[in-house]
Amino acid sequence: MIQYPFLRKGATIGVTAPSSGVQPELHDLINTAEKRLKEKGYDIQIGDTVWTQEKAKSAPAKIRAKELNEMLTNDGIELIFPPWGGELLIEILEHMNFNDMEPKWILGYSDTSVLLLATTLKTGIATAHGTNLVDVRGEYSDKTTAMWEKVLSTKRGDSILQYSSEKYQKEWQHDNPTPQIYHLTEPTEWKVLLGKDAQVEGRLLGGCIDVIRHLIGTEYGDVANFRKQFTKGEPILWYFENCYLNTTDLRRTLVQMRLAGWFEGCAGILFGRSPANDTVGNYTIEDVYQDLYEELQLPIIYDIDCGHVPPQITFVNGAYAKVEVREGKGKVLQHLI
CATH class of the missing domain: 3.50.30.60 (LD-carboxypeptidase A C-terminal domain-like)
Structure with a gap:
């Protein structure tokens, strides 16, 4: 049986970088995205890995995995929302505590999809392939992108309909x-x-x-x-x-x-x-x-x-x-x- 997380209004979103972090000159992308999400009523918890990028990764594999594992086992966090993808997320899989995971959403695409697919295949916990954090920093989102909230707020047993973009x-x-x-x-x-x-x-x-x-x-x-x-x-x-x-x-x-x-x-x-x-x-x-x-x-x-x-x-x-x-x-x- 598939386990489906549920995103509440006013939930806490954990931002971590299991693949690539964000270079100093682009930190404003994160700050703006945080502001937009807070305007929607979410609380935001940003990990240390988000702010660094060196040798094609945010941090060494064990450090990335540790921060992600901590957020995945934090009962107060309901959504893991990486800033974007990258290149080397696969390095962290052997350090992940899949057996300890509680149902909570992970959302993203690109290199993040390695984590998404591995999590669902290993645990039966549903994951969400969709927008990255940096792409919700706009004053508003187009109708297709904006559906991430409705999808993640769909209760188990219910259905959600999406249409192709214009x-x-x-x-x-x-x-x-x-x-x-x-x-x-x-x-x-x-x-x-x-x-x-x-x-x-x-x-x-x-x-x-x-x-x-x-x-x-x-x-x-x-x-x-x-x-x-x-x-x-x-x-x-x-x-x-x-x-x-x-x-x-x-x-x-x-x-x-x-x-x-x-x-x-x-x-x-x-x-x-x-x-x-x-x-x-x-x-x-x-x-x-x-x-x-x-x-x-x-x-x-x-x-x-x-x-x-x-x-x-x-x-x-x-x-x-x-x-x-x-x-x-x-x-x-x-x-x-």
């Missing part, structure tokens, strides 16, 4: 922030391989494919045991987003996932918009999706609101979801059951 951001303009942080200029279109419409359902699992692929073959990536122990063998609905991989690297990764059994009992696969997916030797991203379809014969939906091309829907690892695409528009109904 527009997405083509490129970052960090020196020109808008009141909602993003520059949403391009019309959003969810696409379906071999068709216009699709409907698929299953237990959500996923994250940034660049980094969660490194869980394959470890105790933190035991998908088969997760299905047996926590979902009674229900089908998995995978969602992936690609930050850096070109098409052949992505293809190798998907083949490895299939050979490792990650797609056994799979109902379908969702792919987020990507700033990568660079073509190699005329091998396009559509070719990658086509090859995967020919192997799995499963629905493939792509260019969804997920990942490094914002905004993004908040996906709950472990939730039972029904995803529907009609004429380029999508909706995601998540049941916290």
Whole structure:
């Protein structure tokens, strides 16, 4: 059975950096995000790791893990909200106290998705793949991003519906922030391989494919045991987003996932918009999706609101979801059951 945390109004949010911290010249990003969250009524507890960054990480692995473990076992904290992702979160997994975890939300994406997926697979505690802390520092959030609060405040047994965005951001303009942080200029279109419409359902699992692929073959990536122990063998609905991989690297990764059994009992696969997916030797991203379809014969939906091309829907690892695409528009109904 999946355990679902619950975010109360006025809850305490713990901010720690299990991957990358924030350089001194960018500390104002954290201060502004803290201010916005306090305006919403939350209390904020910021850890020491947030303020430092050296050698591609906020601090040595044991220090990062210690701060995170302390927040995870602090009864007063209901949400762990890292500032952003990074590169080396995987270093902390062997130092995590998964057996002592109490149900509380962890929210983020990019490298944070290593922690999200490992936590859900190991413990059956739902985690939330969505916005980073620094991206809620605006005067307000777009409708898609803003849903993180409603999703995390959904009670066990209830459902939450989200819709595809109207527009997405083509490129970052960090020196020109808008009141909602993003520059949403391009019309959003969810696409379906071999068709216009699709409907698929299953237990959500996923994250940034660049980094969660490194869980394959470890105790933190035991998908088969997760299905047996926590979902009674229900089908998995995978969602992936690609930050850096070109098409052949992505293809190798998907083949490895299939050979490792990650797609056994799979109902379908969702792919987020990507700033990568660079073509190699005329091998396009559509070719990658086509090859995967020919192997799995499963629905493939792509260019969804997920990942490094914002905004993004908040996906709950472990939730039972029904995803529907009609004429380029999508909706995601998540049941916290």
